[in-house]
Amino acid sequence: MSQKFNTTRQLQLDINDPAKKLFFDGLPFIPLCSDDAKRFGLVYRPRELAALRRQIQYNPNTIARCLVFDIDKENMPDVYAWSAKYWWDDCSAPAPNWILINPHNGNCHYIYMLAVPVPLTDAARRKPMRYLSVIEELLADKLRADTGFTGLISKNPLSDYWIVETPREQSYSLDELAEYIPDNKEKKKRKKKREMTGLGRRMYIFDELRYWAYSRVLDARENMTFEGWMNKVLSRCEKLNTFSTPLAHAHIKSTAKSVAKWTWQHYVGSGSNVRRGRDAAQNFQLELHDKQVLAAYKTNQQRTTDTERKLLACAENLKAQGKLISKKSLAKNSGCSINTVRKYWDRISELGGGSVRCTSDNYQT
Incomplete structure (x- = not known):
């Protein structure tokens, strides 16, 4: 009827x-x-x-x-x-x-x-x-x-x-x-999963699903379409819905859509709303300590690359103006310390050719 x-x-x-x-x-x-x-x-x-x-x-x-x-x-x-x-x-x-x-x-x-x-x-x-x-x-x-x-x-x-x-x-x-x-x-002790009520069930599934998605979305972007990712997240969401009174399918579908869409469009592997450890998504199988060691290494590696790029750009600018490239002039124009300039001096010397002059040992900042 x-x-x-x-x-x-x-x-x-x-x-x-x-x-x-x-x-x-x-x-x-x-x-x-x-x-x-x-x-x-x-x-x-x-x-x-x-x-x-x-x-x-x-x-x-x-x-x-x-x-x-x-x-x-x-x-x-x-x-x-x-x-x-x-x-x-x-x-x-x-x-x-x-x-x-x-x-x-x-x-x-x-x-x-x-x-x-x-x-x-x-x-x-x-x-x-x-x-x-x-x-x-x-x-x-x-x-x-x-x-x-x-x-x-x-x-x-x-x-x-x-x-x-x-x-x-x-x-x-x-x-x-x-x-x-x-x-x-x-307050009473937190209820077991199967005894949760209302929003508690939605929050449990929501948190479990988003952490699961964080560790897989970067690989998914390279190997499947958004529709494929959406179906994968929905399937996982349905498997989490094992309460004594399961959530309605409308709630499951809405939660899966929200997590799939946000992670696909915005998640990059770092930020305040993810688990600790840089690039944890690519290395979700590692222990927390190993993630932190890897994160520290990658962060330092990125900082080194950015500093070198900054100094080389400054040297290029000085060379284009017909000025001599010295440690003193690089430190003054780049905003880096004299010790940082010394660290990258060999690389800069390769760029500058005859226009590089070492005159900065007694430079005072």
């Missing part, structure tokens, strides 16, 4: 409520949506057409603009008179921006809107991503949220199917949410 979309009804969407407009404006332009994902599956639709479906993709693939927690009544057997509407207050959690309650069984989604969305791409800063991941994990523990929630689609607050509550209108900063979680001394 396929789900039918009433285009006339969808085009009549009129959002006057500020909270609903904020949610709508942040949706992907073509989100995944459904009236029942288990029965009908998910389809892509323009957000104007998807906005009144019961379930919808709430975050774009590369941005986290809200956190969603799936809270089921059956997970609260020890809680007397459990109520989705007030559960956040009972467990001293922050007030959700949206509470979306299933009218048939009482299960619900809590949605927390972020004042500043957090990018989730390879070019984005790691600290906000990890900060958000830790906040999500600890809030999920506090709310006893379902760890099997995939984090792709949620109940849609724009649909009239759910019972909707809005305890708070203002969006949260990350620091505001962090006030409701235990401090560093009380």
